[in-house]
Amino acid sequence: MNHPPHPAPRLSTPMSRGWCPVKPPRRPVLLVNPRSGDGAATRNEIVERARERGIETVTLGPGDDLRTRALAVVADGADALGMAGGDGSLADVAAVAAAHGLPFVCIPVGTRNHFALDLGVDRQDVPGALDAFTDGVERLIDVGEVNGRIFLNNVSLGIYGEAVQQASYRDTKVRTLAETARRVLGPGGRMPALRLIDDTGREHAHLAVLLVSNNPYALNGPGLGTRPTLAGGRLGILVLDTPDERQHPPERAWSAHQLEVQAPATVHAGIDGEAVELVAPLEFAVRPAALRVRISARHPGASPAARIPSPRSHRAGAQPSPPTAE
Template sequence: MRFAPPAARRGFALVALATGAASLVLTATVLLRDPLEVIAAVLLVGCAIAAAWAALVHRGRRRIAAAAIAVLALAATAALPDLRAYLWFLVVAALVALSAGATRAALGQASSSAVSRTGPARHGVLLVNPRSGGGKATWFGLADKARALGVEPFELRPGDDLRTLAEQAVANGADVLGMAGGDGSQALVADVARQHGVAFVCVPAGTRNHFALDLGLDRDDVPAALAAFGDAVERRVDLAELNGRVFVNNVSLGVYAAAVQSPAYRDAKAATVVRQLPDLLGPDAQRPDLRFALPDGTRRESADLLLVSNDPYRLKHLSGFGTRERLDAGTLGIVTVTVNRAAEVPALISAEIAGRISRFSGYRSWSAPEFVVDSGRPLIEASLDGEAMRLAPPLRFRILPGALRVRVPRDAPGTSPAATLPSGTRATVVALLQVLGGRAS
């Protein structure tokens, strides 16, 4: 696993602290110099955001009126006499981004679980989905690179059953089973590896590759993951199960799951969501029929979004679903978001933009080894590791602690983004000061 030299970490810590402090000083300076104009700019931008959201969730004349208000609010912001009011936004945003990047570089050294070194695979097999991720496997020539490493590749063809191929590979003596594809394919092959007690290799050849991200793999260097078939690091991670079907990331229910059901979603995600927003979160939209119990035993009849994950996520935004600090916590992560259409939508948007979705009043999160969701409807729309499906209730979730042996390359980053940063601003500043003073591990 890669580690930055101590001197480099101290340099990054210094940059992170300096740029973070500079953004605060700049903000205070502008507020003291032009307080009314800055307040006006913030209010106008907030008005534009709220109006733009209203335009998305309404139809007809109400959509046109809301869109016009959003345009007028933005025009009023641009018409403010002093450019410093919104130049401040740009400079502060740049400083904050630089501080965040330097913080990650300074603190990105943690390892969340016990690992052990292991030798090369005796009979490694790589299953390859050439269509996943827009053809990443073909683009990177993964099959040929696998052969060069002594790994036997099998490329999926139309009509092939992935689970059957994985089972055959194990029956033919594979001691390390790899999958080059998206998270849905990763889950299926990982389940076969779990059932037969063989090690698993994740090759991030899908679109988002959340599992690879939280394993600490470099998603931009897809072929590098093949090194896990050689001298590697092995660890045990959790898997989760929904009605007997394994997933590696999460299952989403509610508005997001409804949007994913559209055939157009895979090729035009943003446009599909925008088109469906009036039906999902508009003032006349019906809430999903999702019945579940809170940790205190209180029964709930609905939530706009319900997310059940294989180990808890650290969420700043609802988009992208964040990352997990560890994959061996031995518990499900459960998040619900409920929105009062009339009063809380602007607050939800503000929390999402600010990266503080957990501060939204309708947000709840907890952990549990098992979780059940029921419904009065015959089928519940779900997105399981990004795959759209409709399932008969009740939905029974459970965690499978330490179920999977995973191999990663010895020089992989080795940590997820959530594991590299402490939770909260104060803890992050303390950790940076410790690195700067040479007291961090």
């Protein structure tokens, strides 16, 4: 007797992952960085498509301060904020949205769009991401914080923190990282004097790389380099010691609610891919459920690591080799 084939398993939807349907905002505003992603917003006609949906747009000029513009539209009555830009721009607007309890929409027109990938926005459907305003689902996610500044993805210090400062980093990331590593690790090179204590009580005082992320990254298997969740309430911490530190394995990864990093003075860092200087000591923390995010109801709503679960990818504190900052 022939049996009918088993039906194909249904793909999970955003609603099955904790997303909830919401009513459209009354006065949504989308800020647009036309320079992000080599003009991706213009290529995807984001301003025109947003206006078709009744979304007010604010296009940034070369001299505009993004946070100032975001605060201005909130003061003028916006009840939902979106950002069409790279991860650094997204973090700036998300900080304003979180401070005012407003929903935030990510339109992925940056170079790599790491946050969109982990949030579950379909990066191949940039115009469709605008449906988050009109036919969206919402949930709460965590944000990371360093010395009071919000980050959505990660903060990189050491070799990455130095490399991001270089003007060539945007166009030639791998080469710039390699050149920076040779310069700071080679004879006569000087690494930033960063110090921290890990979860085992061991001191790390010879760091080549320190990556602190808003929730841990998957270490290996399906979804390598993406975060299984943005709502776990933990920082992901990855350290890589310099080659002359040989008493212990050079790489160490764990997760924690907070972290303190000591340094002599100011430190070069990359925050969500943007070059910044931080004043020591560096105080990292996670702010659980601090940001209301909305995505299109037709987008996946989860990162690759969450869509294809792997026991090792959900191990506490698991991390990949450091992802490059955007």
